[in-house]
Amino acid sequence: MTKYSFAFLAALALMACSGSSSPSAPNTSPAQIAGSWDVAVTVTGGTELARGTQYGAQFFLTQSGSQVTGGFNAGAGTGGSVLATVSGSQVSFTLTQQQPCAGTFTGTGTVARNDSTITGSYSGTDCNGTLNANWVATPF
Numbered sequence: 001m002t003k004y005s006f007a008f009l010a011a012l013a014l015m016a017c018s019g020s021s022s023p024s025a026p027n028t029s030p031a032q033i034a035g036s037w038d039v040a041v042t043v044t045g046g047t048e049l050a051r052g053t054q055y056g057a058q059f060f061l062t063q064s065g066s067q068v069t070g071g072f073n074a075g076a077g078t079g080g081s082v083l084a085t086v087s088g089s090q091v092s093f094t095l096t097q098q099q100p101c102a103g104t105f106t107g108t109g110t111v112a113r114n115d116s117t118i119t120g121s122y123s124g125t126d127c128n129g130t131l132n133a134n135w136v137a138t139p140f
Contacts, residue, residue: 030086031111033118034063037137039072044121047129059137068093076100086111091118101127109137 036058043053059082061070068084068091077100084093089111097103103126109118118137123130 028088030063030066031089031091031115032063033068033084033086033091033111034061036060036140037118038140039135039137041074041133041135043131043133045130045132046123048126048131058140089113091120093122095122095124097126103127105131107135109135115139 037060039057039059041055041057043049043051045051055074057072057074057078059070059072061068061082061084063086066086068082068086070082071079072082072095073079078097079099080095080097080103082093082095084091091109091111093107093109095103095105095107097105103124105122105124107120107122109120111118116138119135121132121134123132125131
């Protein structure tokens with residue numbers, strides 16, 4: 001992976017809230033996270049980048065029910081595809097990096113009730129080493 005690689009997001013991922021839920025019966029409808037998201041990433045470990053390194057990415061997502069697909073671009077030629085599942089406000093995802101070299105990253109996220117952010121973590125490996133990171137996504 002390059003110095004701007006990741007597997008988010010999207011961060012997925014990911015990105016919007018499905019509404020409120022009652023205390024006795026949680027809302028399990030999937031949050032609606034389709035759209036474009038800016039993602040801020042902070043490296044927490046691995047061999048690819050120094051801990052504390054920060055970089056940005058953009059995710060472009062479509063959604064059908066609980067299934068989310070799309071792509072990401074992290075600059076410097078880094079990009080790939082996103083496959084995610086949303087259950088209530090929880091997102092789990094796999095990022096498949098295609099450029100500049102092959103890599104796979106998996107992660108989870110939580111969609112805020114007000115639809116303004118998704119926060120989470122991810123980890124994975126590409127040709128440049130391993131990467132662990134936290135991320136925050138906001139719609140744009």
